[in-house]
Amino acid sequence: MRETEDFQWQLEGRNPVMEALRAGKTIEKILVAKGSREGAIRDILKMARERGIVIQEVDKKRLDNMSLTGAHQGLIALVVPYTYVSVDDILYRARRADEPPFVVVLDCIEDPRNLGAIIRTAECCGVHGIIIPKRRAVGITPTVVKASAGAVEYVSVARVTNIVSTLEYLKEQGLWVVGAEAGGTPYNIQDMRGPIALVIGSEGKGLRKLVKENCDYLVGIPMKGKINSLNSSVAAAILMYEVVRQRDQSPLA
Numbered sequence: 001m002r003e004t005e006d007f008q009w010q011l012e013g014r015n016p017v018m019e020a021l022r023a024g025k026t027i028e029k030i031l032v033a034k035g036s037r038e039g040a041i042r043d044i045l046k047m048a049r050e051r052g053i054v055i056q057e058v059d060k061k062r063l064d065n066m067s068l069t070g071a072h073q074g075l076i077a078l079v080v081p082y083t084y085v086s087v088d089d090i091l092y093r094a095r096r097a098d099e100p101p102f103v104v105v106l107d108c109i110e111d112p113r114n115l116g117a118i119i120r121t122a123e124c125c126g127v128h129g130i131i132i133p134k135r136r137a138v139g140i141t142p143t144v145v146k147a148s149a150g151a152v153e154y155v156s157v158a159r160v161t162n163i164v165s166t167l168e169y170l171k172e173q174g175l176w177v178v179g180a181e182a183g184g185t186p187y188n189i190q191d192m193r194g195p196i197a198l199v200i201g202s203e204g205k206g207l208r209k210l211v212k213e214n215c216d217y218l219v220g221i222p223m224k225g226k227i228n229s230l231n232s233s234v235a236a237a238i239l240m241y242e243v244v245r246q247r248d249q250s251p252l253a
Contacts, residue, residue, distance in 0.1 A: 009081045010142050012072040014040040019150025021047050026080045029053070033060040033074035041075060069146045082140040085156045087166060090129030091173055093156060097128070100195040101175055102243060105131045107163055107211050108202040109232060112138045116147020117233035118200070123151035125240040131158045131166060137202075167214045170197045177215045179207050180235055184218030187239055192219070193246045200236045 011017050011027075018040065020027060030048050032041065034057045048055055063072045094101035104127050109115050115138050122130055138144065139159060145152050160166045167177050178192060179199040192198075199215060201207035212218070221230060221238055230238075 009079050010066070010068070011077040011079055011145055012067055012069045012075070012142055013146055014044065014073050014075055016145045016148075016150045017075055017077045018044050018047075019153045020077060020079060021051070023153035025153060027051075027053050027077050028080070029078045030055050031058050031063060031066070031076045031078070032056070033058065033063055036074040044075065068142045071146060082145075082152075082157075084140075084159045085129065087129075087131060087158050087160065087169065090131070090156050090158055094128040094195075099126075099128070100193075100247075101173075101197075102127050102195075102247075103129055103131060103170065103175065103197040104236065104240065105163065105167065105170075105177075105197050105199045106133075106137065107199060107207055108133060108137045108205075109200070110136070110138055111203055111232075112141050112143040113147045114203060114231065114233040115140075116144040116149075116152070118236045119144070119148040119155050119157070120151040121233070121237040121240055123148075123155045125244050127155065127240065129156035129158060131160055131163075131197075133163050134159050134161055163208075164210050164214050167197065167199070167211070171216070176217075179212055179215035179218045180220070180239055181207060181212065181215075181218035182220050182223075182229065184220035186222055187219040187242050190217065190219045191246070192243045196243060198236075198239055198243065200232055200239075203232050 011020055030053055045055055063076055066076055090103060091101055104122055140152060140157060171177060175195045175197045177197045177199060180201060221235060
């Protein structure tokens with residue numbers, strides 16, 4: 001069952017709007033600051049005109065007042081709300097590509113910039129989809145889209161009621177559930193080449209107890225300095241690229 005956000009939705013900035021156009025997203029109107037015609041904005045407006053999208057020139061002050069990110073770059077697009085997919089849609093995407101599923105599960109990420117950064121890295125790593133909880137976590141918002149640099153247009157995101165039940169379902173579908181935990185096996189010596197669901201904990205708190213208990217194994221990132229933890233988006237990026245590294249070579253080194 002697909003669902004959408006229930007607020008008026010907008011994309012801000014040149015990269016998010018350009019990627020939305022390239023991905024064929026339904027855009028109702030583009031608001032552009034008067035006099036803005038240089039570089040990427042000129043290309044965006046040309047593409048929008050070709051698709052029959054309404055373009056409205058407005059004072060920059062109006063965009064400043066509308067902006068939710070504080071970084072509209074002279075451009076705001078009004079679009080249909082974000083559409084989430086189902087977990088099965090994500091698994092189907094992997095089957096269609098004839099690849100072992102690579103899913104990222106986020107356990108209560110609250111910072112929209114962290115979520116956007118994770119989505120951006122996931123797109124670069126070929127992740128088939130991201131799963132987030134409906135409660136106690138950020139959803140796909142304009143700030144998330146901005147932080148993802150438009151990558152959200154290419155990464156499927158499912159929002160579920162219960163993360164633990166979802167992990168159990170992923171196991172039934174043949175995936176190994178790998179949790180990111182400071183005391184886990186060093187990530188570079190743990191085999192992560194098969195169908196995998198990589199679980200990343202929230203900022204500051206990490207994985208919740210029941211989520212951790214439902215992981216097949218835990219992997220950690222060795223720390224050499226005085227600070228004993230990484231930002232969740234940085235940790236997610238390191239682990240996602242380790243999965244890519246291992247999948248791209250055989251046997252595991």
